[in-house]
Amino acid sequence: MPSKNDKREPVLSRRDFLLRTAATCGAVAAAGVWGYVFYSKEPVRRSDTKIYTFRDYRIADTKVYPQLAVVHGRDAERMVRAAVDKIGGITRFINPGEKVLIKPNVAWDRQPEQAANTNPAVVAAVVRLCLEARASEVWVTDIPVNDPYRCFARSGIEEAVKRSGGKIRLTQESDFLPTDLKGESLKVWPVSGFYHQADRLINLPIVKHHSLSKCTMGMKNLYGSLGGQRNRLHQDINTSIADLATAIRPTFTLLDATRILRRNGPTGGNLADVSAGDTVIAGVDLVAVESYGLRFLDLKPEDIVFIQMAEKRGLGTSDWKSLNVAEMTL
Amino acid sequence: MISRLLTLRNIRRLYAAFFLVLFLLLLGVTGFRRMKGYETPLFLELDPLTAIAAFLTSGTLYKGLALSIFIMAGTLFFGRFFCSWICPLGIVNQISGSLFNKFRAVDTIALNTYRTLYRLKYYLLAFFIAMAAFGSLQIGLLDPIPFVTRSFTVSVFPAFNLQGGWLYLRQPLFNGGTFLGLIFLSVIFANRFLPRFWCRAVCPLGALLGLLSFRPLLRIWRDVERCTDCKKCLGHCHGGCDPHAALRTTECHVCMNCIDDCPEDAIHYGLPRTASAAHLPVDVSRRRLIETALAGAVLYPMLRSTIASGTTPRPDLIRPPGSLPEMDFLRRCLKCGQCMKVCPTNAIQPALLEAGFEGLWTPLLINSIGYCEYNCVLCGRVCPTGAITPLTLEKKLGKGEPKKPLKIGTAFYDRGRCLPWAMNIDCIVCEEVCPTSPKAIWFESVEVQLRDGKTKLLKRPYLDPNLCIGCGICENKCPVRDRAAVRISSIGESRSAANQMILKS
Numbered sequence: 001m002p003s004k005n006d007k008r009e010p011v012l013s014r015r016d017f018l019l020r021t022a023a024t025c026g027a028v029a030a031a032g033v034w035g036y037v038f039y040s041k042e043p044v045r046r047s048d049t050k051i052y053t054f055r056d057y058r059i060a061d062t063k064v065y066p067q068l069a070v071v072h073g074r075d076a077e078r079m080v081r082a083a084v085d086k087i088g089g090i091t092r093f094i095n096p097g098e099k100v101l102i103k104p105n106v107a108w109d110r111q112p113e114q115a116a117n118t119n120p121a122v123v124a125a126v127v128r129l130c131l132e133a134r135a136s137e138v139w140v141t142d143i144p145v146n147d148p149y150r151c152f153a154r155s156g157i158e159e160a161v162k163r164s165g166g167k168i169r170l171t172q173e174s175d176f177l178p179t180d181l182k183g184e185s186l187k188v189w190p191v192s193g194f195y196h197q198a199d200r201l202i203n204l205p206i207v208k209h210h211s212l213s214k215c216t217m218g219m220k221n222l223y224g225s226l227g228g229q230r231n232r233l234h235q236d237i238n239t240s241i242a243d244l245a246t247a248i249r250p251t252f253t254l255l256d257a258t259r260i261l262r263r264n265g266p267t268g269g270n271l272a273d274v275s276a277g278d279t280v281i282a283g284v285d286l287v288a289v290e291s292y293g294l295r296f297l298d299l300k301p302e303d304i305v306f307i308q309m310a311e312k313r314g315l316g317t318s319d320w321k322s323l324n325v326a327e328m329t330l
Numbered sequence: 331m332i333s334r335l336l337t338l339r340n341i342r343r344l345y346a347a348f349f350l351v352l353f354l355l356l357l358g359v360t361g362f363r364r365m366k367g368y369e370t371p372l373f374l375e376l377d378p379l380t381a382i383a384a385f386l387t388s389g390t391l392y393k394g395l396a397l398s399i400f401i402m403a404g405t406l407f408f409g410r411f412f413c414s415w416i417c418p419l420g421i422v423n424q425i426s427g428s429l430f431n432k433f434r435a436v437d438t439i440a441l442n443t444y445r446t447l448y449r450l451k452y453y454l455l456a457f458f459i460a461m462a463a464f465g466s467l468q469i470g471l472l473d474p475i476p477f478v479t480r481s482f483t484v485s486v487f488p489a490f491n492l493q494g495g496w497l498y499l500r501q502p503l504f505n506g507g508t509f510l511g512l513i514f515l516s517v518i519f520a521n522r523f524l525p526r527f528w529c530r531a532v533c534p535l536g537a538l539l540g541l542l543s544f545r546p547l548l549r550i551w552r553d554v555e556r557c558t559d560c561k562k563c564l565g566h567c568h569g570g571c572d573p574h575a576a577l578r579t580t581e582c583h584v585c586m587n588c589i590d591d592c593p594e595d596a597i598h599y600g601l602p603r604t605a606s607a608a609h610l611p612v613d614v615s616r617r618r619l620i621e622t623a624l625a626g627a628v629l630y631p632m633l634r635s636t637i638a639s640g641t642t643p644r645p646d647l648i649r650p651p652g653s654l655p656e657m658d659f660l661r662r663c664l665k666c667g668q669c670m671k672v673c674p675t676n677a678i679q680p681a682l683l684e685a686g687f688e689g690l691w692t693p694l695l696i697n698s699i700g701y702c703e704y705n706c707v708l709c710g711r712v713c714p715t716g717a718i719t720p721l722t723l724e725k726k727l728g729k730g731e732p733k734k735p736l737k738i739g740t741a742f743y744d745r746g747r748c749l750p751w752a753m754n755i756d757c758i759v760c761e762e763v764c765p766t767s768p769k770a771i772w773f774e775s776v777e778v779q780l781r782d783g784k785t786k787l788l789k790r791p792y793l794d795p796n797l798c799i800g801c802g803i804c805e806n807k808c809p810v811r812d813r814a815a816v817r818i819s820s821i822g823e824s825r826s827a828a829n830q831m832i833l834k835s
Binding site: 154 | 361362363495499500501674675703704705706749755756757758759761762763764765766767768769773789807808809811
């Protein structure tokens, strides 16, 4: 009795046989090509990632203007304007159409009075100056320690920047670019990509106490450009700070000493830790600006290891008195 | 033209779209940036089952939960309208169910006919209400509003963010997020086999609203003289409530589809007319109902007589600031995930078994992911049931009365892992980030001898337990990433009278 499952395969014709053989040979050839092209001794395919370096944000040096401007007063806007005017005016530093990146210290979820972040009035004044110099874009950025949204909102900087016409740029994981700092302890680190898009960089630190490095000002402020596991930098904090100052050369630095966090830095949190400084200091020489700022914390340049290192590397002079200093009170 | 489009079905669709978008918007704005004064837990507060269960466990109708009275009153008048007009999970189930079955040849009439399986939800309701009556709030596991809020917070939103990072600045990560995501997807996929499987068979809120719509004033009626028994009314029926025969009022979602589908104009919504068909009452077996309620009653003492958070303090169970004492916390926490959505550092995470079986998906802080932001009290603001009580900043930081800050735990050093202690390497990142003033972390400068005989001046950190608030930023920022050298333990938490170690503080 024949099987009930009697569906039969059709007999193979010559034409079908040739076609099938050709198709099989084609498949085998394709496998061979695949093996030839992709054979590798590496377990994972790596594409070459571009390693960036920092551009030099500075402008040509000149002796025409005072190298350090120190302005005392109460009105942050006028003080900032006066200080920048003294060192040559904003048009000396920013050409029309340039992209300007402003780096204040916005590391903490604190209010302006607690002096853990740069004074928002100072940031706003610098944003306005840049826009008056017809910068095409004015970006304000930082990579905070606390939640970025909270830091920018509660420091008052978000509001101040928006009102003065600038733009807040917050860094996402995808914005970081591997960058070679070519330092002694800092080699390739992820750096916020905005630093590679901007033409000019304005450093806007605040004067604060810090237990490990004794003080935090302009050089330590540059920590805020780094992503990755930057908490490891503490293990060699002075070399790290000097490395940052070597790799990143801002167009100029304007040090906010309107309020000084004298104790419990760099977080503060208590108004008793804050005293009035009522000063802003501007200059291209970051080491000089920083050395001047030490007086607010009752420190001397000799006490600060990273300032000594920076001076030894030729980044500037800690002897600010040797410079042409313009001091005024508004 | 307009009057042709303005059918009851389309009006219901408009409402459904509105409420689904509203739900997503409210959940989307649940965060520091966009919250402003919006009532972000609105849907949870409208949920009568949440209100009743939380009332049973702790005896109060907490704040916004009073809004659920509107839904209860509405259901008494208009039937179980919530399920297809407002409920985000119901609407998502409806949309996916119709999409799954749109392009396949399926017998929708058979699928939409009532099945005895649909009794299950009443038994689940009895089980959870019995548990609640004894004092264990487990309803959030299956109550659709906490369920959908939690699913979206913990798995759907983070998954969407992965495709381009447009929802969050930092990709959120959640403890057991995949597990919750799979549960949510299973609920959605069940619609492929039985449309609105969840709503018809599982949903305890649906059961409660079904009971409330036992005899609603307005309902669907079928004119027996006009009806030709064509069963077209079953084609798009949401509830599986048999509008072609004796309507099961308790199952009817008032979706209005049968009215528009009826070629004879035999079905209307409103008051009964002369030839209106009779209705069927709720279909449950009283015996099963008592059995499941008994199961809940039996399970309760078992839940409470094990090593769990309510009986034994656990070091890794750090509750958000403002949380009630553990026993009360378990009475109020819905596991809805609002606090997890709002937390700016992603520290608040759904517990797995850290708090015992009862505490599944309740919030706890995982400091390797985030930490409690010093100036933040958002989690208490969004908690719909008050398991996390709303705090003022003054109260959290101890700036008003009482003068003591709120503690959620205490930090401990692991000197075998701490770089200055174990390896003579400079660090004290923990001291830098410690947010209190004066800082709870302090250091001693010591001169140590290194391996090569040289000496080094080193700062070694210590903790002041009276100043530490347990925020965990030290643990979060510690460079020893995998298991930090300073870790928070729940001991010393303000909410507990028993979990204390220091005599004087």
